[in-house]
Amino acid sequence: MSLAITKQGEVVVVDVxxxxxxxxxxxxxxxxxxELERGxxxxxxxxxxxxxxxxxxxxxxxxxxxxxxxxxxxxxLANLNDDLKTLFELTKLDTLFQISDTKERALQSF
Amino acid sequence: MAPPSGAPPGDAATxxxxxxxxxxxxxxxxxxxxxxxxxxxxxxxFGFAPRQISLNIPVALTEALSNAILRGNAERETLRVxxxxxxxxxxxxxxxxxxxxxxxxxxxRIDPTSPENLEREDGRGLFLMxxxxxxxxxxxxxxxxxxxxxxxxx
Numbered sequence: 001m002s003l004a005i006t007k008q009g010e011v012v013v014v015d016v017x018x019x020x021x022x023x024x025x026x027x028x029x030x031x032x033x034x035e036l037e038r039g040x041x042x043x044x045x046x047x048x049x050x051x052x053x054x055x056x057x058x059x060x061x062x063x064x065x066x067x068x069x070x071x072x073x074x075x076x077l078a079n080l081n082d083d084l085k086t087l088f089e090l091t092k093l094d095t096l097f098q099i100s101d102t103k104e105r106a107l108q109s110f
Numbered sequence: 111m112a113p114p115s116g117a118p119p120g121d122a123a124t125x126x127x128x129x130x131x132x133x134x135x136x137x138x139x140x141x142x143x144x145x146x147x148x149x150x151x152x153x154x155x156f157g158f159a160p161r162q163i164s165l166n167i168p169v170a171l172t173e174a175l176s177n178a179i180l181r182g183n184a185e186r187e188t189l190r191v192x193x194x195x196x197x198x199x200x201x202x203x204x205x206x207x208x209x210x211x212x213x214x215x216x217x218x219r220i221d222p223t224s225p226e227n228l229e230r231e232d233g234r235g236l237f238l239m240x241x242x243x244x245x246x247x248x249x250x251x252x253x254x255x256x257x258x259x260x261x262x263x264x
Contacts, residue, residue: 019168022176023139052165054172055234063231083165090241091234092223 003031011107012040017049020057029060033067041073042110046103048079053087065097074098078106124156124199131195135175137183137208142175149195149204156199159263166242166260167202173235174206174256182208182254192253201261207253 001018012035020028032043045061053061061077068075078100080088088094100106129152135141146168154163175191183189192207220227222234240246245259 019143019172021139021142021172022180023142052168052172054169054176055232055238056176058234059231062229066229083161086165087169087238090223091237092228096228 001028003028005031005035008044008107011042011044011110013044013046013103013107015046015049019051019053020060021052021054022056025056025060028057029064032064036068036071036073041068041071042076043068043073044076044078044103044106044110046078046106047081047084048103050081050084052083058087058091058093062093062096074110076100076106076109078103127156127199129156129195129197131193131197133193134190135193137179137185137187137189137191139176139179142172142179145175145193146171149193149202152195152197153202156197157262157264158202158260162260162263170239170242170258170260171204171206173239174204174258177235177256178206178208178210178254182210184210186210199262201259204258204260206256206258209253 001016001020001024004015004017006013006015014032016028035043065075076098079102080099085094088097088099098109100109131149131152133145133148135145149171150163150167153167158167175193178191179185183191189209192205194205194207196203218233218236220233222228222230222237227233239258243258243260247257249255249257
């Protein structure tokens with residue numbers, strides 16, 4: 001997995017390339033928490049280049065969502081492929097997150 | 111993998127093939143992605159559905175391996191994890207074997223979709239394995255074994 005973190009206005013955009021799984025979830029979590037620590041309150045995670053996510057990756061997303069909310073911020077997800085949509089639907093996490101089909105729509109939703 | 115010389119071509123040859131893979135890795139989660147990729151590639155050659163190759167097999171196997179490494183072997187470097195894959199044109203049987211003292215899979219079973227559990231960080235692994243594979247079993251035989259079966263879909 002590799003991460004690219006950019007800013008679009010007030011929004012921190014995190015592009016996840018590869019798999020978000022048990023072997024790299026802590027790196028991913030820490031990098032997003034670092035952005036929160038630096039003051040980011042609007043965070044968009046873009047899965048356009050993500051393969052699959054395991055239960056630990058999903059768990060980290062849940063924790064990040066709560067942490068960002070606790071700081072008064074908002075988390076959005078975008079560009080889930082069909083496999084990822086299935087995972088979010090199976091686990092009912094599609095009810096917990098605000099998910100957009102495109103990055104542009106996600107940016108507009110803040 | 112190419113069918114043996116003289117075997118009927120294409121699907122007819124693959125239909126009669128059976129492949130057994132056996133791998134052994136250290137108790138280190140960094141090995142998971144490589145094992146998953148190797149087994150998924152073999153399943154693709156047997157004509158498993160794209161969704162099974164990209165979702166069911168990788169996620170379920172990742173869960174089983176991370177359970178074996180983190181819970182079963184408690185990440186002890188001296189302990190190993192074995193992966194056995196029995197693959198044919200009709201189904202995949204995966205066995206993940208750890209050397210730990212064992213843990214009760216059923217005690218790990220919660221409903222992660224219930225409102226009280228939805229915001230938990232953990233507790234989705236067993237649920238995903240059960241949801242994504244056709245059959246899940248656990249037993250002890252020279253270690254703790256999780257066996258998962260997936261029938262091939264076209």
